Amino acid sequence: xxxxxxxxxxxxxxxxxxxxxxxxxxxxxxxxxxxxxxxxxxxxxxxxxxxxxxxxxxxxxxxxxxxxxxxxxxxxxxxxxxxxxxxxxxxxxxxxxxxxxxxxxxxxxxxxxx
Amino acid sequence: xxxxxxxxxxxxxxxxxxxxxxxxxxxxxxxxxxxxxxxxxxxxxxxxxxxxxxxxxxxxxxxxxxxxxxxxxxxxxxxxxxxxxxxxxxxxxxxxxxxxxxxxxxxxx
Numbered sequence: 001x002x003x004x005x006x007x008x009x010x011x012x013x014x015x016x017x018x019x020x021x022x023x024x025x026x027x028x029x030x031x032x033x034x035x036x037x038x039x040x041x042x043x044x045x046x047x048x049x050x051x052x053x054x055x056x057x058x059x060x061x062x063x064x065x066x067x068x069x070x071x072x073x074x075x076x077x078x079x080x081x082x083x084x085x086x087x088x089x090x091x092x093x094x095x096x097x098x099x100x101x102x103x104x105x106x107x108x109x110x111x112x113x114x
Numbered sequence: 115x116x117x118x119x120x121x122x123x124x125x126x127x128x129x130x131x132x133x134x135x136x137x138x139x140x141x142x143x144x145x146x147x148x149x150x151x152x153x154x155x156x157x158x159x160x161x162x163x164x165x166x167x168x169x170x171x172x173x174x175x176x177x178x179x180x181x182x183x184x185x186x187x188x189x190x191x192x193x194x195x196x197x198x199x200x201x202x203x204x205x206x207x208x209x210x211x212x213x214x215x216x217x218x219x220x221x222x223x
Binding site: 004031033035042043044045048050056059091093099101102103104105106107108 | 145147154155156157158159162202206208209210211212213214215216
C-alpha cells in the first residue's frame, strides 16, 4: 500500500507570499501530524489531527500558520506572509491509533523563502 | 530546554566499530521510540520500548529502556556504511511526538 505522500517536494517562494503544503496520509489512519525540521532546531511538532476532534494546534509558531484536514484524510498546511525563518523541511506523519506511537512519515516538503 | 537530550550530536566512525547513542530526560515516559532518517526522507520507526529495563534487538542494533523509564540507549555493533543517518529518539506526550535533537552518524568504509 502507498505510504504518506507530500507535495510539493520542494518549494521556493519569495518573502511575504503565502504557501500551501499538502499531505496525503495512509488510507485509514485517523491521526495526522505536521512537524517542522530545521538546522539547529531539530524536529518540532506543529499540529495534530485525531479523527473528528478539534486539532491540537499548540505547536504552531505564529498565527501565520494554519492547517486543515478535509474529510478526515488529506491535510493542507498554509503559511501566510512567509518569512525567511520559515525555511525548513515540513514533515507530515500519520498513524492508526490515538497514542502517537507508530507514526509513518512522508518525505517532507523543503520550503525555501528568499 | 530540550525534553529529550541526545548525545553525542555527531559521530564519525570507521566500519566495524561499535557505538552507543544516548537519550536522556528528567521526565518519565510510558514509552520511547527510536527513528532513523536518511537525507531527503522522513524518519522511519526502528523500535518502540515500553517496559522499564526492556532490551530489544534489531539485527546489529540493541535498544534499551532505562529502569526508571527516563532514558534509553541505542547500541550498534560492527557498524556498516549503510548505518549512516540521523538517529532520533522520541517520546509521546499528549498524543504527539517530542523528538530529541538527533545524532548524526557517519560510518566510513
